[in-house]
Amino acid sequence: MIVKALEPQTFSDSLRRAGHEAESQLAHYLKRAFEDDPYKFVFNNLRIQRRDETAQLDHLILHRCGLIVVESKSVAGEVAVNEHGEWTRWWNRQGRGMPSPVLQARRQLDLLGALMQKHETELMEKGFLGLRQRTLSGMRRDVLVAISDGGRITRKLDVPEVVKADQVPDRIRETVEQARKQGNFYFTDTELHRVRDFLLSRHVPTTAPTQSQTADAADMPLSPTTREAVGNPALGRTPDAPAAPRADATAPASESQEPPRCRHCQSTDISIEYAHSYYIKCARCGGNTPIKVSCNECDAPARLRKKGAEFRVVCAAGHERLYHTNRV
Known part of the structure; x- marks a missing residue:
């Protein structure tokens, strides 16, 4: 698959x-x-x-x-x-x-x-x-x-x-x-x-x-x-490179992330719903997907925080990133 x-x-x-x-x-x-x-x-x-x-x-x-x-x-x-x-x-x-x-x-x-x-x-x-x-x-x-x-x-x-x-x-x-x-x-x-x-x-x-x-x-x-070096003629491939240093813990983390998907059909046409805990509801197949999030900056456990239609991942260290925005 x-x-x-x-x-x-x-x-x-x-x-x-x-x-x-x-x-x-x-x-x-x-x-x-x-x-x-x-x-x-x-x-x-x-x-x-x-x-x-x-x-x-x-x-x-x-x-x-x-x-x-x-x-x-x-x-x-x-x-x-x-x-x-x-x-x-x-x-x-x-x-x-x-x-x-x-x-x-x-x-x-x-x-x-x-x-x-x-x-x-x-x-x-x-x-x-x-x-x-x-x-x-x-x-x-x-x-x-x-x-x-x-x-x-x-x-x-x-x-x-x-x-x-x-x-x-x-x-x-x-x-x-x-x-x-x-x-x-x-x-x-x-x-x-x-x-x-x-x-x-x-x-x-x-x-x-x-x-x-x-x-x-x-x-x-x-x-x-x-970190951005480019491969040679025979290989045409960039080697691994360390990432840039982490931002200060109080600053929001990068918003550029793979969008959440339905685990059944891989569709990104989803919404975040709540019943005992937050989960993904797929608009294409109707399936439910549990949500497990963690901080991409420090690997610490994190939680979802809702603000209007936005859902953000927040960890105890203060790192924050946008996870998904529901259509209104």
Whole structure:
């Protein structure tokens, strides 16, 4: 099931355009493979924040046993991995070192896992007669690096995470089946839908960078000075970058958030209603969706505050953001 589609974007810079085309290509493969699968949830271009860190996940698959992050790379020439695990990109017969996209994807997954761990009691049910809290400790966490169909891969070291883009759906199926057979962890139906809704609610959209920000990111460290650095010709992809420092606790948080959706049909044509607690009422299918909110600035528990037709998320530290406005 496609939970978050890849947003169409237009880039005047050819490098960023190539990177977006690689993501679009893989999003197409994932849609064709999993659009009708009720137990594999696909998120494209999911951008999450935890405290002062940001991770932009090209593609995330939530399945019964865990998570798979897929890092999409646009490669016009060749990438090589030597026996030490060091990566080199080749373009116009010139080689240049580059950060490992496998490690990059693992850092993204680590941040996402830490965010979920923070909200473990909200996401997981209680097992054994409701007396023992289930945890995320055994959740399967995998990464894949998808090289665009036109690129070449040379390996002196076996890197099983690296595959061509058209091979990704089959590799995902193999990974999920392997996890199922191991039987170490599984989400219940309720937990699976809670995690799906939680991830969607944590998406923080970003504006497209300007032309002046298209520096070569291959040689830049992951530091606050490179938060908008742009990928190189072989990769066409921006590396992860930390978010800007948090605003003062008394200032309202950013209003730019993924809109609340119906958990049944994913429609945003909804209203906030109240019966014992606030919930989402879908105008399209009539379904009800419980509301769980937390502060995107400090991860603290939060509550909804109603003011006229507006509903705002407010935490104890004073951070505040608009959640939804009902039509009057």
